[in-house]
Amino acid sequence: MLEAFxxxxxxxxxxxxxxxxxxxxxxxxxxVQRRMSFLGSGLAHAALGGVALGLFLExxxxxVALPFTVLIALLIAWVRERTELGGDTAVGIFFSxxxxxxxxxxxxxxEYAADAMAFLFGSILAVTPADLWAVAxxxxxxxxxxxxxxxxxxxxxxxxxxxxxRLPVLLDDYLLTAMVAAVVxxxxxxxxxxxxxxxxVIPAASARLFARTFAQMTIFSILFGxxxxxxxxxxxxxxxxxxxxxxxxxxxxxxxxxxxxxxxT
Amino acid sequence: MEAAVEFEHVHVRYGxxxxxxxxxxRIPEGAFVAIIGPNGAGKSTLLKLILGLLRPSEGEVRVFGxxxxxxxxxxLGYVPQFKTLDRSFPxxxxxxxxSGLRRRxxxxxxxxxxxxxxxxxxxxxxxxxxxxRLSRLSGGELQRVYLARAFVRGPRMLLLDEPATGMDVLGExxxxxxxxxxxxxHGATVLMITHDxxxxxxxxxxxxxxxxxxxxxxxxxxxxSDECLRRAFGHVGHPHELSFSxxxxxx
Numbered sequence: 255m256l257e258a259f260x261x262x263x264x265x266x267x268x269x270x271x272x273x274x275x276x277x278x279x280x281x282x283x284x285x286v287q288r289r290m291s292f293l294g295s296g297l298a299h300a301a302l303g304g305v306a307l308g309l310f311l312e313x314x315x316x317x318v319a320l321p322f323t324v325l326i327a328l329l330i331a332w333v334r335e336r337t338e339l340g341g342d343t344a345v346g347i348f349f350s351x352x353x354x355x356x357x358x359x360x361x362x363x364x365e366y367a368a369d370a371m372a373f374l375f376g377s378i379l380a381v382t383p384a385d386l387w388a389v390a391x392x393x394x395x396x397x398x399x400x401x402x403x404x405x406x407x408x409x410x411x412x413x414x415x416x417x418x419x420r421l422p423v424l425l426d427d428y429l430l431t432a433m434v435a436a437v438v439x440x441x442x443x444x445x446x447x448x449x450x451x452x453x454x455v456i457p458a459a460s461a462r463l464f465a466r467t468f469a470q471m472t473i474f475s476i477l478f479g480x481x482x483x484x485x486x487x488x489x490x491x492x493x494x495x496x497x498x499x500x501x502x503x504x505x506x507x508x509x510x511x512x513x514x515x516x517x518x519t
Numbered sequence: 520m521e522a523a524v525e526f527e528h529v530h531v532r533y534g535x536x537x538x539x540x541x542x543x544x545r546i547p548e549g550a551f552v553a554i555i556g557p558n559g560a561g562k563s564t565l566l567k568l569i570l571g572l573l574r575p576s577e578g579e580v581r582v583f584g585x586x587x588x589x590x591x592x593x594x595l596g597y598v599p600q601f602k603t604l605d606r607s608f609p610x611x612x613x614x615x616x617x618s619g620l621r622r623r624x625x626x627x628x629x630x631x632x633x634x635x636x637x638x639x640x641x642x643x644x645x646x647x648x649x650x651x652r653l654s655r656l657s658g659g660e661l662q663r664v665y666l667a668r669a670f671v672r673g674p675r676m677l678l679l680d681e682p683a684t685g686m687d688v689l690g691e692x693x694x695x696x697x698x699x700x701x702x703x704x705h706g707a708t709v710l711m712i713t714h715d716x717x718x719x720x721x722x723x724x725x726x727x728x729x730x731x732x733x734x735x736x737x738x739x740x741x742x743x744s745d746e747c748l749r750r751a752f753g754h755v756g757h758p759h760e761l762s763f764s765x766x767x768x769x770x
Contacts, residue, residue, distance in 0.1 A: 287608060404623030411608050411615075411624060414599060418570045419592045419622040465609045466652060469626045 258491055263379055267497070270381045271483040273393040274441045274453075275501075279479025280396060281434050282458035283472050287410045293330065293431070295451035296345035297438040300326040302447050303352030304439065305373045306359040309366040315373065316388040319439045326352055327435035331428050376446030376498025378487070385443050392440040399433060406430055407468050445498035456505040457482060463516035478508055521584065523548040523676055523708040524569055529578035531564050538564045540732050542578070546725070548675075551702060551709045553719030553739075556729035557752055562712045565729065566678050569710070570597055583675065592622060596669030598679040601661040606654040612664045613649040616640060619668035639671035640664070643697055658685020666694065670701060677701070679711040683718070691715075695722045716743060 258264050285294050303326070304319030311318060326348050333344040360370050372380060381389075409416040409423045417423050438450050445453045461474035486501030493500075524546040531539040539561040546552055554562050567573040568580045571588040582590045596619070610624075616636035617625050625632065640646045643663040648656065656664065662682055669677055677698065683691045695718065702709055713719055719726050719739060726742035728735040728751045735747035 287605075403626060404621070407624030407626075408618060408622075411605065411610065411618075412599065412603065414567075414570075414572055414603075415597065415618075417572050418595065418597050420571070420588075421622070462607075462609065467611055467614060468609055468624060471609050472626075 263381070264491075266381045266383070266386050267378045268484075268487060270386050270389045271378055271444055271487055271497075271501070272480060273389050274437070274444045275457075275479040275483035276476050277393050277396040277437045278441050278450075278453045279457035279461075279475040280472065281430075281437050282454040282456075282479070283461065283468070283475050284406055284410055284430055285434060285454050286458040286462060287468075287471075290341070290434070291451060291455050292342050293327075293345050294434065294438060294454040296330070296349035297323055297327055297435045298442065298447045298450035299349040300352035300435075301439045301442050301450075302370070302373065303354075303356040303359075305442070305447075306356035306370060309369055310359040310363050314384045314388070315369070316385055316439060316443065319442070320388060320392075320436060322352075323435045323439045324432045327431045328428060331431040335424065335427075373442050374447050375496065376442070376444055376449065378444045378490075378497040378501075381443055389440045389443075392436045395436060396433060399429065402426060402429065403472070411468075445501055449498055449502045452502050452505070453479075456502070456509050460505070460509045460512040463512045478505065482508060521548045522546060522581070523550065523583060524710070525579075525581040526568075527579045527581075529568065529575045529580060531561070531568070531573065532576045537731060539568075539575075542729075542733055544727070544733060544736060546708065546710070548583075548708055549702070549706050550725050551699070551723045552711065552725045552727055553723035554710060554712045554727045554729060555714065555716060555719055555751070556734075560730045560751070562729055563680055566597075566680060566710065566712065569676075569678060570595060593672045594675045596672060596674035596677045598662070598665045598669050598677070598682050600680045601658050601665065601685055604653065604661065608653070610653045611649070612640070612645070612651050612653060612656065612667075613637070615653060615664055616649075616668045616671050619671045635671055636667070639667040642670055642701075643667045644693070659687065659690040662686060662690075662694065666697065673705060674707065675705070676708040676710065679709070681712050681714070683713060683715060691718070698722075716748075719743065 259268060285291060301319050301323045304322030305315040307322055308315030308318030330344045330348050333339060334341045360367055405421050405426050408421060409426060413423055441450050441453055457478035458475040460478045461471045464474055465471035482501050482505035486504040487497055490497035490500040522545045526542045526544040529539055529542040530537065556562050564573060568575060569582055569587060580587045613636045614625055616639050617628050617632045620632055620635055637646060637649060640649055643666045645663040645667055648660055648664055662685060682694060686694060698709055701707060720743060723739055725737060726739045728742050728747045730751040734751045735742040
């Protein structure tokens with residue numbers, strides 16, 4: 255089994271999986287506590303529009319999808335802030351728009367439809383060096399925003415208390431939304447557009463079952479995310495099944511186990 | 520005496536709806552002000568203006584002689600309604616108290632923060648609550664933790680939004696004792712929204728009767744006059760007495 259990880263594509267897969275697993279489950283705690291799960295799902299679908307645009311322009315899909323999805327995320331946050339429409343409505347509108355754009359662009363370049371499928375269902379073993387650079391860039395950005403954890407957590411707990419303490423809550427909201435978008439894009443090659451939302455939410459949900467504090471929830475979530483990736487890759491290699499889906503199945507198993515063994519809250 | 524809060528012709532409008540109309544007010548520093556008024560009277564809006572959470576549509580709000588948004592956050596201690604708490608957020612009481620000191624959510628408490636938070640909890644007789652989860656606290660216990668959070672930074676002004684909600688009679692009396700003690704020790708100004716006119720009469724130095732406009736402001740005996748109460752509420756009986764009489768009639 256360990257010999258498999260001497261192969262360059264397996265090393266890339268493991269590294270990409272670990273980086274994306276850690277960042278997605280880190281931001282997942284905010285997504286879960288702010289009840290933004292639908293945003294994760296919507297942004298994953300928005301990423302399809304970005305990937306399609308990248309393929310259409312014959313550029314690296316992830317490097318086009320990254321700014322595209324961040325822009326969509328900021329538009330969603332802006333509409334939510336400026337209007338009385340619910341956040342889910344804004345997500346619904348922009349995610350449909352992006353998917354529609356993706357479908358039209360892929361129809362115009364039908365020779366790339368197979369590449370698009372890799373993003374739809376994930377293909378971690380096909381992670382290219384360029385994909386890995388995109389993942390590393392997002393991981394670096396996530397690392398640079400670690401200092402904002404306390405502000406995001408405070409506003410997650412109570413926006414008014416955070417605002418009364420003069421924190422730039424609105425700016426922080428935009429930053430968080432943009433980072434979630436970036437993480438979602440970096441994860442689509444690993445688990446696929448259809449499963450990215452689960453990748454964000456499940457480790458954080460499992461962590462919530464054990465955590466007494468938000469700091470604990472954050473740490474447990476990252477650990478569960480990493481465990482899901484490692485075990486998922488191993489099972490996927492051993493049984494020759496799709497890796498992205500296997501990672502999600504392992505994370506789901508961790509969640510179900512957590513439900514059984516976590517102290518009743 | 521310096522004014523803690525000054526409102527000059529303040530209006531707050533949400534579209535065509537006016538939450539506050541032409542409010543002019545001067546609250547002296549060190550006052551204990553009970554703010555009363557019917558639902559939708561603009562009481563919480565008034566606190567939010569002072570905290571800098573809202574900007575007036577017209578007029579000016581000054582706090583300790585400065586525009587509300589320029590007031591250092593540590594000068595103000597805010598106790599929100601405990602009903603607004605998200606009980607799904609995993610947190611310990613000591614973290615909530617320490618957040619008042621750090622103005623961030625703490626990942627890990629320093630020894631100094633831990634001691635300061637414990638000391639604030641002792642002040643509200645809640646030391647045993649320090650390591651309890653917020654989701655497990657009763658309404659009264661939660662109010663004490665919020666109060667400790669407000670005290671921990673030693674603010675010049677306390678702003679409390681219906682702090683007695685969820686408390687029993689003894690807990691309520693205890694809370695007023697703590698507030699008065701803090702006020703004496705720090706010369707602080709206290710602004711408190713309440714529906715309890717009797718508490719306002721007994722504990723406040725000033726009562727502000729609000730119904731989108733200032734109906735009355737001054738010492739309790741003047742502001743709680745029949746005329747002011749009738750203008751604000753349409754009747755002069757205490758709400759508790761009214762609800763009691765309705766229940767008795769229904770029975």
